[in-house]
Amino acid sequence: MRAADLQPLVDASDDAALLRGIDQLCDLTAWGELVDLAGRCDDAVELGRQLWAVRQHIEYRLALEAPPAWAGPVVRPGAARFALGPLTEVVAERFAWAEIAAHLDDPVAAAIVGSERVARGEDLRGEPVGEHADLPLWLAPFEPAAYPRVAYRDRQAWFPSPERPPIAQAEPVAIEEPGQGRPGDAAVAALTETTDAWSPGRLGGLTAGQRIRWWRAGADAPTAAAAIAGLAHARPVRAAACTPGEAMAWLQWAGAAGGALGRRRGGAAGRFLAWSVLAAVAGLEWPPVVDDDAVADFGEAAEELVWWRWWRDDEPEAGWVLRLAVADPVDNEAYAIEACDPPPDDERVEPVSIEQQLPPD
Numbered sequence: 015m016r017a018a019d020l021q022p023l024v025d026a027s028d029d030a031a032l033l034r035g036i037d038q039l040c041d042l043t044a045w046g047e048l049v050d051l052a053g054r055c056d057d058a059v060e061l062g063r064q065l066w067a068v069r070q071h072i073e074y075r076l077a078l079e080a081p082p083a084w085a086g087p088v089v090r091p092g093a094a095r096f097a098l099g100p101l102t103e104v105v106a107e108r109f110a111w112a113e114i115a116a117h118l119d120d121p122v123a124a125a126i127v128g129s130e131r132v133a134r135g136e137d138l139r140g141e142p143v144g145e146h147a148d149l150p151l152w153l154a155p156f157e158p159a160a161y162p163r164v165a166y167r168d169r170q171a172w173f174p175s176p177e178r179p180p181i182a183q184a185e186p187v188a189i190e191e192p193g194q195g196r197p198g199d200a201a202v203a204a205l206t207e208t209t210d211a212w213s214p215g216r217l218g219g220l221t222a223g224q225r226i227r228w229w230r231a232g233a234d235a236p237t238a239a240a241a242i243a244g245l246a247h248a249r250p251v252r253a254a255a256c257t258p259g260e261a262m263a264w265l266q267w268a269g270a271a272g273g274a275l276g277r278r279r280g281g282a283a284g285r286f287l288a289w290s291v292l293a294a295v296a297g298l299e300w301p302p303v304v305d306d307d308a309v310a311d312f313g314e315a316a317e318e319l320v321w322w323r324w325w326r327d328d329e330p331e332a333g334w335v336l337r338l339a340v341a342d343p344v345d346n347e348a349y350a351i352e353a354c355d356p357p358p359d360d361e362r363v364e365p366v367s368i369e370q371q372l373p374p375d
Contacts, residue, residue, distance in 0.1 A: 086117025106130030212273025
């Protein structure tokens with residue numbers, strides 16, 4: 015099959031038949047023909063035919079399945095805007111930096127792909143992507159060994175959350191009088207940004223921000239109970255201590271996501287937002303100067319803070335849920351975040367493990 019054979023479908027704007035043709039070209043590994051078809055769709059769009067979604071699907075499939083020489087050139091700012099995820103993340107999930115770097119034509123896109131590879135555990139110190147990088151090109155000791163995995167397929171994608179603490183590790187939180195909330199500071203703004211892409215416009219027109227609440231409280235001891243109390247409203251909750259790496263993994267997962275129906279921002283963006291939360295809570299310079307001293311300062315701050323995952327006894331976690339709390343024992347301050355983006359139609363599903371959520375390789 016050649017792209018020219020599909021021209022009648024382009025002329026007829028037959029999206030469904032074109033998608034089947036794209037599947038066949040991918041099965042044949044006819045990448046040049048796929049690029050030819052993309053050009054034909056571009057010409058049709060200029061004539062007023064609504065084939066932009068088909069054109070974006072072609073870019074997505076090239077990033078998802080083609081060799082680096084074909085996949086790299088489609089990765090650029092704004093490409094495949096409405097694909098299952100950003101193409102920078104799609105190619106970073108497939109290729110090591112050394113395999114894809116030479117084929118990335120856009121320097122900004124290359125920087126994002128490099129940052130995605132760092133989030134997957136690669137150490138890119140000394141690579142030319144550094145001049146465009148906002149964060150260290152290696153994972154700091156306080157970060158997880160690698161951030162949560164994702165999986166892309168031609169029609170589906172999986173973005174599993176980090177592992178939840180076993181219920182045996184959770185302790186009931188004593189709900190006392192909540193501390194005084196003080197919205198509007200840098201830490202509240204940073205926490206807000208981690209989930210502001212989650213499905214805006216769902217649930218009768220409510221925005222994501224209207225479904226999320228934060229609390230800042232004066233803490234008499236290094237505990238986040240007062241901050242959690244500001245969200246719990248006397249309902250029973252439990253909390254489990256977590257490491258800085260586990261907290262960063264949850265923040266990155268939330269920041270990378272688009273929730274149930276929103277647009278995904280990607281793992282590199284999620285890591286950036288996780289670092290911004292740490293900087294704001296700890297009162298560190300943001301954005302940081304990317305050097306060993308800055309990484310050491312962030313690491314020291316991450317270890318001084320006290321982190322918890324928390325959840326409600328009377329409400330199973332379904333859909334996209336982020337419940338974290340953090341206390342600063344030096345400044346006697348605590349923050350808690352609760353963000354919930356229910357699955358479509360508010361389906362109640364039992365949480366499953368990362369291995370169960372990801373498709374087989």
